[in-house]
Amino acid sequence: MAVELIFVGTELLLGNILNTNAKYLSERCALSGLSVYYQSVVGDNEERLAETIRTGLNRSDILILSGGLGPTEDDLTKETAAKVLGLPMVEDPHTKELLKQYFAKLKQKNVTESNWKQALVPEGAVVLDNDNGTAPGLILEKDGKTIVLLPGPPAELIPLFEKKVEPYLCSKQPETIRSTMVKICGVGESKVEDMIKDMIAGQDNPTIAPYAKTGEVHLRVTARAQSEDEAKKLMKPVVKELKSRFGNHIYTTKEQDTLEQVVVDMLKKYELTLTTAESCTGGLLAARLINIPGVSEVFKSGFITYSNKAKRKLLGVNKNTLKKYGAVSEETAHEMAKGCVFETDSLAALAITGIAGPDGGTDDKPVGLVYISCYLNDQVVVKECRFKGDRNKIREQAVVRAMDLLRRCIIDHFETKK
Missing domain, CATH: 3.90.950.20 (CinA-like)
Structure with a gap:
């Protein structure tokens, strides 16, 4: 399935904030077997954001947007997405209650009306509780298209994506996608590629994708199959061959290990x-x-x-x-x-x-x-x-x-x- 990433925020356009969400979401989508063909950055402008969303819906199956879900006037993402899809905004009682609990813990008595707008969601949206912030994530579906709305701060976006959005995206895939990362140290990028060029030239399923890091090279081995066990069986001989070629230069095959x-x-x-x-x-x-x-x-x-x-x-x-x-x-x-x-x-x-x-x-x-x-x-x-x-x-x-x-x-x- 084709995925398009849209990052909302004038601060991104001006270079005031480094867009680390782009790198993160691109990698996670690839890991899930989703094809990311387009990325866009748009400022806090309703007209331009609406145009970007309409363009994305015409060429992609799923749009993932980050940013613009907060309580301020320039947070326009969910309202704009709702207008493009023709969905009215309604209050979500569950989110309203979570906001009340949040402000009560802070002992904040004079809560401004703008804060409560975070409880307004497009009608029919799947609401994703945000355990690390006040703005919930949202999933909107209409006419075979999907829009996923995520908060901009990475500390909120990353756990929300991994716990709730990623499983949802994987459920829409006809096949199971599994991958493992072979992390190599002490061998330069060009030498690594030379040592595996025969494997890459003949690859189909699984595939090997190299990523250069400072002082390291990571090889992502990815397989598609009908089940997780089948995918693991497909990857096993490839990983074994990489271990044979690189020996102790490989320091881990676990994604999370540094x-x-x-x-x-x-x-x-x-x-x-x-x-x-x-x-x-x-x-x-x-x-x-x-x-x-x-x-x-x-x-x-x-x-x-x-x-x-x-x-x-x-x-x-x-x-x-x-x-x-x-x-x-x-x-x-x-x-x-x-x-x-x-x-x-x-x-x-x-x-x-x-x-x-x-x-x-x-x-x-x-x-x-x-x-x-x-x-x-x-x-x-x-x-x-x-x-x-x-x-x-x-x-x-x-x-x-x-x-x-x-x-x-x-x-x-x-x-x-x-």
């Missing part, structure tokens, strides 16, 4: 504690790890040692090492990792030192040169990396490579020796 989640899980599994030391990344590595709930079980401390003085004082890096080899060197990275363990008694350590640019590079040590070290089981492994891109890109790639290095060291020490 690299940092996998690393934290491995630390917990083998009862390892970790300390980090960062120079050019300035705390980005620690921040990525600390994003994971429960990381306090394994993460001891993080040092930001940007200056040579900090490297000496906090990590015990030898002054002669810095003088002879420089802050950006294999030797300094080695001592930074050892210093982490000495200072905190951690069982593992990661250290990063490099030149993120745009200045500071030389012929011998160009911008993008980064040394990453990992201490584990009384051994230190140091990797020299040469990244490309701007300052932020280099720092992000260094963080990904550091987490992957720790992951591989844990595999080498604990899993390959079984």
